[in-house]
Amino acid sequence: MTMTHPADNLSISSQARLRPIEEVAGAMGVGQHLLEPYGRGVAKLDLTAIEELAARPQATYVLVTAITPTPLGEGKTTTTVGLGQGLRQIGRSATISVRQPSLGPTLGIKGGGAGGGWSQVVPMERLNVHLTGDVHAVTAAHNQLAAMVDNDLHRGSPSGLDPNAVTWRRVMDVNDRALRQIVTGLGPAVNGPVRQTGFDITAASEVMATLSLSRSLADLRARLGRIVVGRTRDGEPVTAEQLRAAGAMTVLLKEAVRPNLMQTVEHTPALVHCGPFGNIATGNSSVVADLIGSRCGDFLVTEAGFAADMGAERFFNIKCRISGLVPDVAVVVATVRALKVHSGRHRVVAGRPLPPEMTEENPEDVMAGADNLRAQLAIIRRHGVTPVVAINAFPTDYPSEHEAIAAVAEQEGVRCALSTHFEDGGAGAAELAQAVVDAAEQPEPGGFRFLYPDELPLRDKIERIATEVYGADGVDYSPTAARDLDSFTASGYGSLPVCVAKTHLSLSADPTLTGAPRGWRLPVREVRLSAGAGFVYPICGDMQTMPGLGATPAAGRIDIDEEGHTVGLY
Structure with a gap:
């Protein structure tokens, strides 16, 4: 061939x-x-x-x-x-x-x-x-929860959700940089409170990660209920279960x-x-x-x-x-x-x-x-x-x-x-x-082993990944990241595994560093929680969760021919 x-x-x-x-x-x-x-x-x-x-x-x-x-x-x-x-x-x-x-x-x-x-x-x-239609089901379930969040705010926050501490955005499955940052609720008061939010691509949705890590429909239902959408003014997490949104989300994801x-x-x-x-x-x-x-x-x-x-x-x-x-x-x-x-x-x-x-x-x-x-x-x-x-x-x-x-x-x-x-x-x-x-037929001596035990503190898990996987000399936490880690640990999430969000173009957190860089430290600027999926993720660098289109996107080449067949897709 x-x-x-x-x-x-x-x-x-x-x-x-x-x-x-x-x-x-x-x-x-x-x-x-x-x-x-x-x-x-x-x-x-x-x-x-x-x-x-x-x-x-x-x-x-x-x-x-x-x-x-x-x-x-x-x-x-x-x-x-x-x-x-x-x-x-x-x-x-x-x-x-x-x-x-x-x-x-x-x-x-x-x-x-x-x-x-x-x-x-x-x-x-x-x-x-x-x-x-699986991806569209994830989109619908994610956005249904977003609608329930805004409805809760519109009704005076009976859940106690602080309008300034909402972390749940919306998603869609196309690249659209214009939606990275938006303002919702514009117009008359019946449209809901005005607040700044944005869109991510559906693949970045916590619902997608939750779906991928569920072992059964019942497990999915429980995990969706644990999703945290924001915090109260006292700093307590507000979940999809508290908003009574997880049941409908599960139905949307049943297939x-x-x-x-x-x-x-x-x-x-x-x-x-x-x-x-x-x-x-x-x-x-x-x-x-x-x-x-x-x-x-x-x-x-x-x-x-x-x-x-x-x-x-x-x-x-x-x-x-x-x-x-x-x-x-x-x-x-x-x-x-x-x-x-x-x-x-x-x-x-x-x-x-x-x-x-x-x-x-x-x-x-x-x-x-x-x-x-x-x-x-x-x-x-x-x-x-x-x-x-x-x-x-x-x-x-x-x-x-x-x-x-x-x-x-x-x-x-x-x-x-x-x-x-x-x-x-x-x-x-x-x-x-x-x-x-x-x-x-010739396995490694000692067999498979995790990098860290569940009970290891979150900071130690991050440091072990940074030093033993990435080759960093250590980890530097911003004040925001340090507060995040303390808050998650206090809220009972300290036993979760860690999913470090960093560039994929380097072993380091700097996409310009090639090979196997040495003599650098991992900078953690904030830490976020995916309670439904079941992990915390430190943010190291600028992670773009809504891609934009390039100068010549593939969509410009995709069409149908005279017989109705798709052309230009690869």
């Missing part, structure tokens, strides 16, 4: 011969009584599957993560899909579990999240645009809590569910999808957002705490272009071609950026998980550059495999699949 341009992904998807979704489920050992078809090639899975399949053997649990990415991304989803197909190529049954893309990036600059080339989930148009079943171009079963923002939340697919997928074959392959310092750390210390599943192997995706950037000699800008000098053969630049790969491997090993390096091949690479990455992996004592899954599908990932099988 020849290398496929991203614009051809839709063409590959449209030509894919889909198997009936009942056959895909059958390959997982899932009966039709657990399926509710949603059009061609998609079905919802009933959550009773978790209990029904519980007696089956546990699949080998594989996480796909990466080195610190460029703004272009390094292909984690494509690698996840390719690896699932590759495992089947070598005779192992496999299911993949991936996140549902957000419309904002799809219509903005990043494109869709279905994978790419001959390693993608199909139909990719369905996956990237609406799917079964969305069930995972979606699709397939790859090679018919590997694909569970697609949830998509919490990777900067301020877990950046992982749902717990319930993994609980089902972990009983459906030899291997379950899932992914985590951004690099190991972010998505994998949260996967280990937040998601695995809740699911009870123990990862066996972590695949660290490495690309020539990202390692060249980590040499500090090049700069990549989203939406623009690679600088010409980056496409020249230069294994020395690859080696110069290798400290980032070494640091990400150390993070995986710190948690007692066996790492495997996947070299995600691009057409601008040279064999000498791939050899440089392999040499680094050998120095670190880690298995490494070149993967051409984008171009060659599962056959191109067979070598990687075998490396994963071999790694699973």
